[in-house]
Amino acid sequence: MTLPVPAPALAYVGVDDLVDDETRDLQAAVREFVDRRIRPHVAAWYEEGHLPARDLARELGDLGVLGMHLDGYGCAGTSATAYGLACFELEAGDSGLRSLVSVQGSLAMYAIWRFGSEEQKQQWLPRMAAGEAIGCFGLTEADFGSDPSGMRTRARRDGGDWVLTGTKMWITNGSIADVAVVWARTDEGIRGFLVPAGAPGLTAPEITRKQSLRASVTSELVLDDVRLPADAMLPGAAGLSGPLSCLNEARFGIVFGALGAAHDCLETTVAYARSRQLFDRPLAAYQATQLKLADMGLELGKGMLLALHLGARKDAGTLDHRQISLGKLNSVREAIAIARECRAILGAAGITLDYPVIRHAANLESVLTYEGTSEVHQLIIGQVLTGHAAFR
Structure with missing residues (x-):
């Protein structure tokens, strides 16, 4: 047939x-x-x-x-x-x-x-x-992820130079970067600095033994009295608003990106269910399977409609940065739920790297956390709705 x-x-x-x-x-x-x-x-x-x-x-x-x-x-x-x-x-x-x-x-x-x-x-x-030089972004510290305002990395003036001391954690591209954008506390507030690879006192040990984002370079940045000239500072950024505006740009990409992982999981699972025979029928022909696939397709479609709406607002210059929290929270939360459900439909095959589903599911555990945890984005939305900040 x-x-x-x-x-x-x-x-x-x-x-x-x-x-x-x-x-x-x-x-x-x-x-x-x-x-x-x-x-x-x-x-x-x-x-x-x-x-x-x-x-x-x-x-x-x-x-x-x-x-x-x-x-x-x-x-x-x-x-x-x-x-x-x-x-x-x-x-x-x-x-x-x-x-x-x-x-x-x-x-x-x-x-x-x-x-x-x-x-x-x-x-x-x-x-x-052109991809000839690679950059990284040093904001997060081991004890200061969701609360970057508590960072311990410091930059002090020494004559005409800046001297940076501190440690950054979970830095994508860190050990291969040609330049690191490092945020540090100064007597005038938080400022950004461009730290070139090879600067004396800078080391970037790679973080290993990860069970998520394994196909990605993740590192520490260790700054041990790294001396930089005065013009290494980013002149246009003063205070925490600088790095946070960068994070909003990255979060916007995640709104769409997480849905890409979910889409790959769903398309893989539909194809598997159509070919997998169970009691002389395709797995896809069972009501229980179709109910699960239908719900996942619905959430994926809703997520894309929200993402495209946010994209249209960003292109029109009318996007409120707090609206990105709607997209990041929804996309990642639904994507990880889709990946887990798809893994279950694939059964034992779903835990192997012969299919991309378990890889996406493991990766999304990291995406759920970085660029603002789900709880942080829930509290941003809660503050918009109530007028009360409940972060502490």
Whole structure:
């Protein structure tokens, strides 16, 4: 018997009708790159705890996705929605790949683009957009994740120089970065500094034994009296609003990216259920299976509609940064639920790297935590609704 051709979950919702041809073409180009360059290798990279980040950065630079939503300095200047859909396709490959692009473009490059001097922009942004130089973003510390205002890293003046001392933790790209954007406490408040690789006193040991984001470079940054010239400071950022604005850029990409991982899980599971025979019938023909698939398709579609709405507002310049919390909370919470349900439908096959589902599920445990935990985003939404801050 010939089975009817199933409708992909997002085609059924009709989200393609909400973006223009140019954006769809760009999304298709990123999808082709992921299909060709990432999918055949990512399970092995994940198992080995390795990512060929430098090679991939150059290829991603050629593709035009590094800092793609920024203008000038070799950046593509695309819409926010196009950037979001690129993140969707990248994370459908692996969260580690999207993290590489997010940290490069939305954290390190964005910090320089928005807060840097013209000399700093000229020195770093064209090379970073091309993937010739890699950046990282040093804000989080071991004891200060959700509360970065408590950071212990300090920068003190010594003559005409700055001297930085402290430790940053969970830094994507840290041990391979050519430049680190490091945030430190000074007598004038929190400021950002550009710390080049090889600076005396800077070390970046890689964090190993991870069970999530294994195909990603994660490091500490240890700053032991790192001496920098006065012009290493980002002149346009003063206070915690600087790094937090960068985090908002990265969170926006996660709104779309997490849904990419969920979509890959759901499409994989639908295909598996249609081919898997159970008591002489396809697994997909059972009501219990269809009820689960229908619920997952519904949540995925709703998540994409919210993401595209937020993208449209960002492109129109009307997006309130607190609205990003709606998207980040919803996308990651639903994505991890979808990944877990898909794993269950696949049964024993779902725990192997022969299928991408367990890899996405494990990765999403990290995505659930970084760029603001679910609880932090719930409290941001709660503050909007009630007018009361309940963070303490």
